Amino acid sequence: MDIEKTSKELENCISRESKIQENELMSKHTSFKVGGMADIFINARTEQDIKNTLGYAKQHNIPLTVIGNGSNLLVKDGGIRGIVLRIDLQDFDIKQIDNEYIVTVGAGVKNGFVAQKLLIEEIEGFEFAAGIPGSIGGAIRMNAGAHGGEMKDIVSETRCLDKDGNIKTLSNEEQKFEYRNSIFSNNQYIVLSTKLKLKKGIYKEIKAKMDEYTEWRKEHQPLEYPSAGSTFKRGTDFITAKLIDECGLKGYNIGDAEVSTKHAGFVVNKGNAQAKDILNLVKYISEKVYEKFGKKIELEVQVIGED
Numbered sequence: 001m002d003i004e005k006t007s008k009e010l011e012n013c014i015s016r017e018s019k020i021q022e023n024e025l026m027s028k029h030t031s032f033k034v035g036g037m038a039d040i041f042i043n044a045r046t047e048q049d050i051k052n053t054l055g056y057a058k059q060h061n062i063p064l065t066v067i068g069n070g071s072n073l074l075v076k077d078g079g080i081r082g083i084v085l086r087i088d089l090q091d092f093d094i095k096q097i098d099n100e101y102i103v104t105v106g107a108g109v110k111n112g113f114v115a116q117k118l119l120i121e122e123i124e125g126f127e128f129a130a131g132i133p134g135s136i137g138g139a140i141r142m143n144a145g146a147h148g149g150e151m152k153d154i155v156s157e158t159r160c161l162d163k164d165g166n167i168k169t170l171s172n173e174e175q176k177f178e179y180r181n182s183i184f185s186n187n188q189y190i191v192l193s194t195k196l197k198l199k200k201g202i203y204k205e206i207k208a209k210m211d212e213y214t215e216w217r218k219e220h221q222p223l224e225y226p227s228a229g230s231t232f233k234r235g236t237d238f239i240t241a242k243l244i245d246e247c248g249l250k251g252y253n254i255g256d257a258e259v260s261t262k263h264a265g266f267v268v269n270k271g272n273a274q275a276k277d278i279l280n281l282v283k284y285i286s287e288k289v290y291e292k293f294g295k296k297i298e299l300e301v302q303v304i305g306e307d
Helices: 003-011 047-059 111-120 136-141 203-220 240-246 275-293
Strands: 019-025 037-044 064-067 073-075 080-087 092-097 100-106 155-162 167-171 189-200 257-259 267-269 302-304
Touching (some): 003 019, 003 047, 037 047, 047 064, 047 155, 073 275, 092 111, 100 111, 111 136, 111 203, 136 189
Parallel strands (some): 037 080, 064 080
Antiparallel strands (some): 092 100, 100 189, 257 267
16 A cells, blocks of 8 residues: 555545544554554544545555544554544534433543533433543443443444444444443444433532542552553453452563553553563463463453554
């Protein structure tokens, strides 16, 4: 692929609202702060720009990688060939219907922003997601959850784009929400926006919950270092972080990739980790847990790109 030529042609396909960058370091776009270069990086601010990019990539047979806020993503050191399309749709609307509130949120809106807006409006039900890093699109894709709540509990319907550029609206059931998984996990659809079904609350009570969850995160999670959140999924009959801790792996490191001393379920970047350090550490952790407990642990973080 001729990067310069492709970039110029894409400029004619998308609006000025969406930014195109060539040879863009993915470490700038992931919470892990690692990752090589993307040939072309597009920050898409409109649905039409997403459709046009999708169509262009398909027409020219160019690989297309769709990302959100990059908070549950590990990009390998070799970077990503083709086009990386970041969904940055910022729609936000609140409608009251009887005693319920229907909140329409664009896929690129950050969870923390949604939580603060709903707090101001005294709308409850989203508190559990206030501290989850990333955007609504990513939260839907992986059915993000915390403190006993999950996105599946509050999502009414989601607008998405299929690989042929058709817009579909999926009901809660059609989104096939499971533990850290949904119909969007297989990359057949791109989340555009979602409708949340919430209720009227009391400002003081909503804020108290959010403050409690924030304090819990500060106390239990290594927020002071770059990471992708919880590195591994919970097991069906075990708590993964507990097994890692019982293997004595807290503080174990490969380069600047380290098993957090605060929470064994987190791999953190202590400063200058490379993706290969993180992946080698993940492999080592998995082997040690299997060796000691006979349990196979599964990554929660999505790994993309080339070595």
